[in-house]
Each structure stands twice: as structure tokens, then as C-alpha cells.
Amino acid sequence: MGTALLDRAFTLVLLGLGLFITWGAWNYGLYQNGIPGPGFFPILAGLMMTILAAALLLRDLSGRMRLAGRIDPVVMLAIAAVTGAIVLFVYLAPLTGMGLAAFAVMVGIGYVTEESHRRGRFFLLRLVLVSAGTVVLCHFFFAKVIGTPLVTGPLGF
Template sequence: MKIKSQRDFWSGLMFLGVGVAFAWGATSYTFGDSARPGPGYFPFGLGVLLALLGGFVLFKALTLESEGGDPVGPIAWRPLLLVVAAVVVFGLALPRLGLACTLPLTILVASLASDEFRWRDVLVSSLVLTVGSWALFILGLKLNIPLWPIYLAV
């Protein structure tokens, strides 16, 4: 069997692997039912959908010919590491710095991954996403997420 598109092959394989891992990991939680889903319901469904998407992309890579074989290029390490760092910063900073400080910091770190970095875009994104997240998660859903740093909380 010949791989017709390396990019689609490896991305399909990655989606399939991650989807199967999430679906398998979700089986250790209770599922509940459609009216009252348990903690395993959503991750299992999402894992299955991701695995199906990966299978479709993998099938396409093995059957449809693409010009030049669509080779995999070099790994863009800087953007990859900065986006992963942004996720880590969010996870570590949210309980200590609160939503109002953590989101702009996360957006700044993730924005540094782009070659088209502009301060104006970072500031606008930070403002819109912070206000939107506050309105949705704290006001709307009443989640217990700190808004301000723990040393400023009243």
C-alpha cells in the first residue's frame, strides 16, 4: 500500500490515536444517559468523533493521489512550544492570578507564536476574551472561578 499524502497520513494517524485514547480513557467514568449525562459521556463521544475524523483523513491519505505526495515539512518548534507554554501558563496561573490577569497573559504568550504579532491585536483580543469569559463563565454559568488575584480578593 502506498501513502499518497504524508501530511494527511500522519495527521489522520494522530487524530485516530488521540481519539481512541480519549474514548478509552472515558470508559473509566460513568456514562449516565442522554437526559442526565455522566462525566464520561462527553469525552467518550468526542473521542469517537475524533477517531472517526482521523480514520477518514487516513483513508483519504491512502486512496487519493496528491501532487508531489504532500510531504511533511519541518516541525515549527517555536510556535508549538509557545502554544503549549500558553496552556501551561493558564493552568498554573488561573488559581493564583484570577481570570482578569491570566487570560491576557495566556493570550500574550500564545500570540508570540505568530509571525504577525501586533500589540493592538493582543490588547483587543485580551479585552474581548476576558470580558466575554467573565460574562459567560462567572455571570452566566455561575462557575467558581477567581476573577482577581488571590491577594486582591475581598
């Protein structure tokens, strides 16, 4: 697949995903009791995704900085996997909660993007521990320090 076509397709997917995240996060609420609500940060992320994707699309359609060449199929597979993981996160978060969804996506993306010859003996263990630690730190920072209500799943996190 040509680089220009892949760039355009990926930009359109990101544009749609950014709009979907912004629209969906609006239902969680921007503010609650004077503090950022559970939809505040997803709305910001969705808006940034939408704005950046629109800028990339305008750049491409204007003819400036159009990409050329071909992309290795292995790289395309990794790009598709990362994109799929982001889309999966959007759908998993309301069902499982932000913590489990973020953990699953971090492990998945970390595994797919690490070159196979660099995966050492304890790679998966380190990846799981770093992902779990990141989720715990983010939960502590956002839920406890800032007081932002987070999207929780049936297990309570």
C-alpha cells in the same frame, strides 16, 4: 517533509489521540442521575476524532485524494504546536480542571496561529479576555444551565 507523509503521520496521531480521549473519558462516566456526566462530551469528541481520522486514513490508503507537494517548515511548526496543545489539554484537564486547561490551550493556539505581522498592540490582552470569557460562558452553559458535572481540578474549576 512531503505533504503525503505529514498528512499520514498527523492522521495517525489524531487517530491515537481520539482513541485515548474516548477510552480515558469513559472513566468519568457517560451519565449521572439522568443528565450527561463529565465524560459525555469528551467521549463524543473522542469518537468524532477517531471516526474522522479513520476516514482520512482510509482515503489516503485507498489512493484517492492523496496529497502532494511540500509544506513550509513554519507551517509544520504551527501544526506541531497546535497538536501539542491538544495533547497537553488532554493531560492537563484531570490535573487542573477543564477551565484552566481550556484557557491555556486557547491562548496557546490563538497565539501560535495568528500571523506575527497581525499581532497588534493589544493582541495578547484581547486573546486572554476572549479565552477567559469563552471558558466562563461554557462553564455557565454546561455546569449551570445543562447541569453537566465538569472535570474540576484542585482549585475547583
